[in-house]
Amino acid sequence: xxxxxxxxxxxxxxxxxxxxxxxxxxxxxxxxxxxxxxxxxxxxxxxxxxxxxxxxxxxxxxxxxxxxxxxxxxxxxxxxxxxxxxxxxxxxxxxxxxxxxxxxxxxxxxxxxxxxxxxxxxxxxxxxxxxxxxxxxxxxxxxxxxxxxxxxxxxxxxxxxxxxxxxxxxxxxxxxxxxxxxxxxxxxxxxxxxxxxxxxxxxxxxxxxxxxxxxxxxxxxxxxxxxxxxxxxxxxxxxxxxxxxxxxxxxxxxxxxxxxxxxxxxxxxxxxxxxxxxxxxxxxxxxxxxxxxxxxxxxxxxxxxxxxxxxxxxxxxxxxxxxxxxxxxxxxxxxxxxxxxxxxxxxxxxxxxxxxxxxxxxxxxxxxxxxxxxxxxxxxxxxxxxxxxxxxxxxxxxxxxxxxxxxxxxxxxxxxxxxxxxxxxxxxxxxxxxxxxxxxxxx
Amino acid sequence: xxxxxxxxxxxxxxxxxxxxxxxxxxxxxxxxxxxxxxxxxxxxxxxxxxxxxxxxxxxxxxxxxxxxxxxxxxxxxxxxxxxxxxxxxxxxxxxxxxxxxxxxxxxxxxxxxxxxxxxxxxxxxxxxxxxxxxxxxxxxxxxxxxxxxxxxxxxxxxxxxxxxxxxxxxxxxxxxxxxxxxxxxxxxxxxxxxxxxxxxxxxxxxxxxxxxxxxxxxxxxxxxxxxxxxxxxxxxxxxxxxxxxxxxxxxxxxxxxxxxxxxxxxxxxxxxxxxxxxxxxxxxxxxxxxxxxxxxxxxxxxxxxxxxxxxxxxxxxxxxxxxxxxxxxxxxxxxxxxxxxxxxxxxxxxxxxxxxxxxxxxxxxxxxxxxxxxxxxxxxxxxxxxxxxxxxxxxxxxxxxxx
Numbered sequence: 001x002x003x004x005x006x007x008x009x010x011x012x013x014x015x016x017x018x019x020x021x022x023x024x025x026x027x028x029x030x031x032x033x034x035x036x037x038x039x040x041x042x043x044x045x046x047x048x049x050x051x052x053x054x055x056x057x058x059x060x061x062x063x064x065x066x067x068x069x070x071x072x073x074x075x076x077x078x079x080x081x082x083x084x085x086x087x088x089x090x091x092x093x094x095x096x097x098x099x100x101x102x103x104x105x106x107x108x109x110x111x112x113x114x115x116x117x118x119x120x121x122x123x124x125x126x127x128x129x130x131x132x133x134x135x136x137x138x139x140x141x142x143x144x145x146x147x148x149x150x151x152x153x154x155x156x157x158x159x160x161x162x163x164x165x166x167x168x169x170x171x172x173x174x175x176x177x178x179x180x181x182x183x184x185x186x187x188x189x190x191x192x193x194x195x196x197x198x199x200x201x202x203x204x205x206x207x208x209x210x211x212x213x214x215x216x217x218x219x220x221x222x223x224x225x226x227x228x229x230x231x232x233x234x235x236x237x238x239x240x241x242x243x244x245x246x247x248x249x250x251x252x253x254x255x256x257x258x259x260x261x262x263x264x265x266x267x268x269x270x271x272x273x274x275x276x277x278x279x280x281x282x283x284x285x286x287x288x289x290x291x292x293x294x295x296x297x298x299x300x301x302x303x304x305x306x307x308x309x310x311x312x313x314x315x316x317x318x319x320x321x322x323x324x325x326x327x328x329x330x331x332x333x334x335x336x337x338x339x340x341x342x343x344x345x346x347x348x349x350x351x352x353x354x355x356x357x358x359x360x361x362x363x364x365x366x367x368x369x370x371x372x373x374x375x376x377x378x379x380x381x382x383x384x385x386x387x388x389x390x391x392x393x394x395x396x397x398x399x400x401x402x403x404x405x406x407x408x409x410x411x412x413x414x415x416x417x418x419x420x421x422x423x424x425x426x427x428x429x430x431x432x433x434x435x436x437x438x439x440x441x442x443x
Numbered sequence: 444x445x446x447x448x449x450x451x452x453x454x455x456x457x458x459x460x461x462x463x464x465x466x467x468x469x470x471x472x473x474x475x476x477x478x479x480x481x482x483x484x485x486x487x488x489x490x491x492x493x494x495x496x497x498x499x500x501x502x503x504x505x506x507x508x509x510x511x512x513x514x515x516x517x518x519x520x521x522x523x524x525x526x527x528x529x530x531x532x533x534x535x536x537x538x539x540x541x542x543x544x545x546x547x548x549x550x551x552x553x554x555x556x557x558x559x560x561x562x563x564x565x566x567x568x569x570x571x572x573x574x575x576x577x578x579x580x581x582x583x584x585x586x587x588x589x590x591x592x593x594x595x596x597x598x599x600x601x602x603x604x605x606x607x608x609x610x611x612x613x614x615x616x617x618x619x620x621x622x623x624x625x626x627x628x629x630x631x632x633x634x635x636x637x638x639x640x641x642x643x644x645x646x647x648x649x650x651x652x653x654x655x656x657x658x659x660x661x662x663x664x665x666x667x668x669x670x671x672x673x674x675x676x677x678x679x680x681x682x683x684x685x686x687x688x689x690x691x692x693x694x695x696x697x698x699x700x701x702x703x704x705x706x707x708x709x710x711x712x713x714x715x716x717x718x719x720x721x722x723x724x725x726x727x728x729x730x731x732x733x734x735x736x737x738x739x740x741x742x743x744x745x746x747x748x749x750x751x752x753x754x755x756x757x758x759x760x761x762x763x764x765x766x767x768x769x770x771x772x773x774x775x776x777x778x779x780x781x782x783x784x785x786x787x788x789x790x791x792x793x794x795x796x797x798x799x800x801x802x803x804x805x806x807x808x809x810x811x812x813x814x815x816x817x818x819x820x821x822x823x824x825x826x827x828x829x830x831x832x833x834x835x836x837x838x839x840x841x842x843x844x845x846x
Contacts (some may be wrong), residue, residue: 026735026738029731029735030735033728033731037724066632068562107507115507116701117505117701222669223670232633309717310802311718311803313802315721315724315725317802318725319728321472321473322731322732325470325473325732325736326735328466328469329466329735329736329742331462332459332739332746333739333742335458335459335462336742336745339746387720388720391720
């Protein structure tokens with residue numbers, strides 16, 4: 001029966017080629033436009049650390065030392081080194097990592113090659129398991145290497161290929177600024193669309209090429225390249241102190257702290273630890289403002305920091321409405337197409353076809369058009385995404401920023417079937433409701 | 444006119460009317476909101492920095508050779524770089540500054556009048572040498588710029604000294620509403636240092652936080668082994684063409700560093716990239732939407748004509764001329780489109796309310812809705828014209844057939 005209906009639909013397409021093309025193009029445009037912009041939204045808004053986003057929490061405290069803070073909506077977005085060190089040492093969270101970005105000079109092992117600048121992130125080793133970072137060779141460094149700190153590094157695939165000609169670089173060394181680092185791990189291709197670990201400074205940026213222990217910040221005098229804020233200028237005599245002491249004394253807020261808290265009890269325990277930490281600091285004369293500790297899970301932080309650009313949301317909403325208009329348009333076109341052959345339907349009804357048969361026949365035709373138009377729409381959206389990618393660019397792995405994934409293709413097909421059904425039900429009902437006698441008369 | 448008969452015939456084809464009205468209304472709602480977003484974004488894109496953007500190159504120099512890891516050596520390198528760049532033909536001015544026009548980053552600080560309390564003012568804060576004004580192509584409109592002595596002394600100035608600053612007029616207007624800014628003092632919000640306003644510039648725009656047009660420039664070098672140093676170069680002609688020569692000359696003077704040279708127009712393009720994409724996307728969606736809607740109107744009017752061939756024939760046979768037939772369909776379409784436009788205007792405001800509340804964007808203005816309504820109304824009538832003209836070709840003889 002389905003085959004028969006499909007054959008009838010095909011005949012109807014052949015009988016009205018222009019109209020059928022218009023219908024298919026209408027669906028294709030609607031589905032193409034909405035798939036493009038919903039994909040853009042979906043890529044940015046979906047869970048950046050699947051499976052972990054519920055347990056990873058971002059930590060903020062109100063350590064601002066002046067009465068009026070420039071941060072209107074809450075505590076400063078980043079923390080001071082001294083506070084981060086204490087919290088990392090406390091051992092209260094199951095895992096924790098603090099980080100900040102910088103740029104350093106990489107000297108290739110082959111001295112003939114020119115040195116170059118690379119993005120570097122200073123982290124602690126829990127970073128890798130916390131954010132599900134994939135490894136091609138080796139793995140994270142030991143926790144013991146964090147404290148000392150040891151000269152160990154994890155590098156990106158691309159950097160490994162550049163430094164060691166594509167061979168496994170684990171165990172080999174390269175110079176970073178003024179000292180040699182031993183490679184302990186090489187990352188697999190890794191290009192999260194949203195960098196969950198740094199939503200404050202550049203959430204859509206690429207991951208860094210080099211990762212080294214946080215405690216090198218002092219000995220190597222690493223300057224943060226991300227955002228930093230401070231409320232305290234150095235006092236006379238402080239300028240000559242070692243860099244790291246200035247960062248500590250200067251109350252520079254530049255470090256981001258993440259903790260892993262697997263259940264509500266641990267969250268509560270960590271929150272009460274933070275409360276007591278702030279109370280203790282208040283006794284020492286720090287944290288003069290009203291305490292405002294925030295322990296925020298990944299997805300809540302994404303919403304709060306508006307990681308998904310509002311323009312992307314607006315376009316996704318507008319493109320859905322576009323699909324609605326396209327479907328409305330279809331109602332009109334189907335209505336015209338079906339009513340034009342009312343007399344044929346009259347003959348079929350008179351020969352014994354039930355209303356239901358006629359209804360199904362026309363709905364099948366609508367869904368066929370929906371499916372063809374939807375597939376064309378998916379192709380169109382590939383073009384649309386290619387245009388978006390020209391601005392958002394390719395990652396270091398050569399993979400375009402916005403990509404159509406399998407769930408989105410299914411969603412697009414579902415959308416086109418839905419558009420076909422919504423647009424088709426009323427015209428199909430109208431045509432099957434026509435009394436056969438009226439159209440037989442004039443034959 | 445035949446309003447009565449047309450209205451009654453519309454009532455008999457309610458489905459078709461509802462479809463067109465809904466389509467036109469939704470289209471207007473979307474188009475008006477797209478236009479509003481486009482105008483809003485384009486207003487931001489059109490804002491000029493006030494500098495001679497089209498003739499500037501930003502040079503970043505990051506040393507890596509250990510021999511350069513010394514303050515004295517780096518300072519000498521800055522001086523020699525400035526001389527090297529100035530000596531190149533086609534270079535108008537060069538400045539060693541931390542200001543990057545159209546750069547993604549920047550620095551903001553809080554200041555207030557010394558001794559006062561309350562909300563501090565947020566302003567951008569950069570160090571620069573005395574040639575910054577020539578390089579940017581702006582003038583000090585009141586007071587003076589910096590002197591060489593102030594630049595040399597800048598590095599040694601202790602917190603107890605007063606720092607000379609040149610500020611933008613917009614900042615001066617807020618800080619000193621009486622209009623006399625030059626010679627007055629400001630202080631960092633933590634009272635760590637006093638600032639003396641020595642001059643005013645009238646043009647400055649660099650989008651950064653809430654302080655896009657408020658700036659304080661202070662004399663000082665932008666140099667360091669970690670941070671590197673940066674230079675703004677103002678050229679006579681096309682800045683892009685100068686880049687290879689600048690790079691060669693600078694590397695010729697010192698190889699132990701990386702150079703990154705970009706033209707300011709290039710940086711501006713990059714800065715605006717996503718907003719331009721938004722405007723292009725909205726334009727594309729709008730054009731396709733209007734296309735779909737007008738095709739829909741063409742289609743529905745065609746059916747309406749096809750369905751009524753016999754009535755048309757009858758009317759023609761009874762004496763109506765072709766003009767009457769065209770007028771009939773145009774009037775019918777005009778009534779339906781107008782209803783859609785009126786509903787659409789209301790829907791546009793409803794949609795705008797939703798967007799502003801849950802997504803983002805600016806309030807809809809009346810002219811935008813009016814222009815959108817007028818445009819859609821004309822498109823509606825134009826779309827109906829073709830089918831109506833074809834309807835007028837129906838010969839009167841058809842009325843006599845098949846009856």
